[in-house]
Amino acid sequence: MxxxxxxxxxxxxxxxxxxxxxxxxxxxxxxxxxxxxxxxxxxxxxxxxxxxxxxxxxxxxxxxxxxxxxxxxxxxxxxxxxxxxxxxxxxxxxxxxxxxxxxxxxxxxxxxxxxxxxxxxxxxxxxxxxxxxxxxxxxxxxxxxxxxxxxxxxxxxxxxxxxxxxxxxxxxxxxxxxxxxxxxxxxxxxxxxxxxxxxxxxxxxxxxxxxxxxxxxxxxxxxxxxxxxxxxxxxxxxxxxxxxxxxxxxxxxxxxxxxxxxxxxxxxxxxxxxxxxxxxxxxxxxxxxxxxxxxxxxxxxxxxxxxxxxxxxxxxxxxxxxxxxxxxxxMDDFFIFYNKEQDDLEYIFPDFIRRACITASDNIKEYKVIQHTIDRIEVQILVVDEERRRETEQKIASNLLSYLQQTVQCPRITFAPYEEKDRLAKQKRIENKMPITEDMKNANS
Ligand SMILES: [Zn+2]
Missing domain, CATH: 3.40.50.12780 (ANL, N-terminal domain)
Incomplete structure (x- = not known):
């Protein structure tokens, strides 16, 4: 005691x-x-x-x-x-x-x-x-x-x-x-x-x-x-x-x-x-x-x-x-893409992805961004107004791309409905689920 x-x-x-x-x-x-x-x-x-x-x-x-x-x-x-x-x-x-x-x-x-x-x-x-x-x-x-x-x-x-x-x-x-x-x-x-x-x-x-x-x-x-x-x-x-x-x-x-x-x-x-x-x-x-x-x-x-x-x-x-x-x-939640020259990997801070999303629209209630592969990311959103979903998605995509295209090979961006997390899992709005290879670990170091 x-x-x-x-x-x-x-x-x-x-x-x-x-x-x-x-x-x-x-x-x-x-x-x-x-x-x-x-x-x-x-x-x-x-x-x-x-x-x-x-x-x-x-x-x-x-x-x-x-x-x-x-x-x-x-x-x-x-x-x-x-x-x-x-x-x-x-x-x-x-x-x-x-x-x-x-x-x-x-x-x-x-x-x-x-x-x-x-x-x-x-x-x-x-x-x-x-x-x-x-x-x-x-x-x-x-x-x-x-x-x-x-x-x-x-x-x-x-x-x-x-x-x-x-x-x-x-x-x-x-x-x-x-x-x-x-x-x-x-x-x-x-x-x-x-x-x-x-x-x-x-x-x-x-x-x-x-x-x-x-x-x-x-x-x-x-x-x-x-x-x-x-x-x-x-x-x-x-x-x-x-x-x-x-x-x-x-x-x-x-x-x-x-x-x-x-x-x-x-x-x-x-x-x-x-x-x-x-x-x-x-x-x-x-x-x-x-x-x-x-x-x-x-x-x-x-x-x-x-x-x-x-x-x-x-x-x-x-x-x-x-x-x-x-x-x-x-660190596990850095997003990783090829650089413009395609000869090295570029690491993107989760904060950039986060800002690209939350500044896109006031229609976003909840969101999650997942990197699945080096050239694909998925954005899940829960919106206030379903009728504006399409417009909201487009705004997020353009925000993300306008930032990413300055430094990396742009990934494909797909959209999906927002999935609730497992109750015991840690909440992560920005998550990298891509399998990490030895190459990636050694790049940038
Ligand atoms: Zn203080």
């Missing part, structure tokens, strides 16, 4: 750090980074056998990704837990929907990656407390003056998410596996003050409110776990009459959230971030993260797949932490 003192402690810490000048913040961050690296180098069998020269120097550590982390799971973690044992516990929990069992006092969580590779993670009770404290401190609208009831929609539970309940705060966990009607009824009964859900679920909830099937008045709405598409953002904000707050979180950690000005700041008070730039203007990058608090399963120079866009102007809130314009989605 997490104590209110831990939460308060984290709350105060967060508030204090946010006021630091950039120089002071970097000094504070470096101190914590070096301290954790030193601890990890001495306690993780994997890092011990690497014999790193200067263990407080991050640049001497190798990069890691999900594959590497899973391949070296047994030696990396500092609790002597084997991957096999951890899987057993996680799978049993998933099957029984009972997430209380731990292993060597650590919670095991399972992540379903988009690429199909399953990840597994270990978090200690202390790390959970720090995590919950920080997430609450950053998201609670009124500090601790009112009791907050938080409805949390999640794909899979772990006891990470059930850890907070007391006089000031209460979490209710909503399993995304449950039936939609049951969830709507339960929401009505629960009357959350804070509602947190992936954008696709938030959209369904918003639809229920619009249809007068649900009456709730949360003071804060938070989306997480999927890319928030501008189309959904506008719809949800209009119905709820408030700004959406975004939490950028994944199995690798709680990486960022939006401030009072709606800007997403990366949680540089929890993780140290290196940037791998993706364009010459240095505005888009993959974050490489080093968590300077997690010790059970160290995260050191972990390369994420997400494309982030830096905010060009400083945020008026004054936070020294990195401000992000947009979380664009995963």
């Amino acid at each position: 997490i104590k209110i003192a831990t939460i308060l402690q984290n709350y105060l810490r967060v508030k204090r750090i946010q006021k630091y000048s950039p120089q002071r913040f970097r000094r504070w961050q470096n101190k914590h980074l070096q301290k954790n690296l030193t601890w990890i180098a001495n306690h993780s069998p994997y890092y011990r056998q690497l014999n790193i020269g200067n263990i407080s120097d991050l640049t001497q550590y190798p990069f890691m990704d999900k594959q590497m982390m899973m391949d070296n799971f047994d030696a990396l973690n500092t609790r002597g837990v084997s991957k096999e044992e951890a899987y057993k516990v996680a799978l049993a929990a998933e099957e029984n929907r009972d997430f209380s069992p731990t292993i060597s006092n650590a919670t095991v969580g399972l992540s379903s990656g988009t690429s199909g590779s399953r990840g597994i993670f270990l978090v200690s009770e202390q790390e959970q407390a720090a995590w919950a404290g920080t997430i609450l401190a950053k998201l609670l609208p009124n500090g601790f003056s009112n009791k907050e009831k938080i409805a949390f929609f999640l794909r899979a539970n772990s006891n990470l998410y059930e850890s907070v309940e007391n006089k000031k705060i209460e979490f209710a966990f909503f399993d995304l596996l449950n039936h939609y009607d049951i969830q709507i009824k339960r929401l009505e009964q629960y009357q959350p003050t804070i509602l947190a859900a992936p954008p696709s679920m938030m959209r369904r909830i918003t639809e229920a409110i619009e249809a007068n099937r649900l009456n709730i008045r949360p003071i804060k709405i938070i989306t997480m776990a999927e890319v928030l598409d501008p189309l959904d953002e506008v719809y949800i904000e209009t119905i709820f009459q408030q700004k959406i707050h975004q939490v950028y979180q994944c199995t690798e950690g709680f990486l960022g959230c939006s401030c009072s000005h709606g800007t997403i700041h990366l949680n540089e008070d929890l993780v140290y971030i290196e940037k791998e730039y993706l364009n010459d203007e240095k505005t888009k990058f993959y974050p490489i993260i080093t968590d300077f608090r997690r010790r059970t399963q160290p995260i050191v120079r972990y390369r994420m797949n997400d494309i982030l866009t830096l905010k060009s102007e400083p945020c008026p809130c004054g936070s020294p932490m990195l401000a992000i314009e947009q979380i664009e989605g995963r």
